Amino acid sequence: MKKVYLLVFTAIFSLSCSVNVRKYGTIDRTQKSITIPAGGDKFILALKDYFYQNGWKVENFHGAEVTEKSSGRDLKYDTFNTRYVLYGEYTLNTDDMAGPLLHDATISIVDVKSRSEVLIFESSEKMRVKGFVSDMAEHIDQAMQ
Secondary structure, three states, X not given: OHHHHHHHHHXXXXXXXOOEEEEOOOEOOOOOEEEEOOOOOXXXXXXXXXXXXXXXXXXXXXXXXXXXXXXXXXXXXXXXXXXXXXXXXXXXXXXXXXXXXXXXXEEEEEEOOOOEEEEEEEEOOOEEHHHHHHHHHHHHHHHEO
């Protein structure tokens, strides 16, 4: 019976992280500022913790909305006071005893200055929040110039 518990315990805590990364650019280490969605779920908090602990300036959405008149129509867009913006889609399961699990996560870091995606992180597997953020951190650090 002890072996069964040990096997179940090991399986719960050893969900491997398999984050696919697409790297389309680099991160300017002299301009470490990022806008992250407001909120307090365990994943967003883990992301904020990572960025704060690594010297990033962190702001929450939204900047001022700007409206320009162009060819007789209104063009609306948001402004940001940071160099990078983090966008994400994911499902978070907090019912797991071993900690929150992410499902079908896709996180994108966009360079506001160049208007291009720098990094995309995705996983269709169930993953621990800490493992996903840890993998992200490693790739973010590698992407800095």
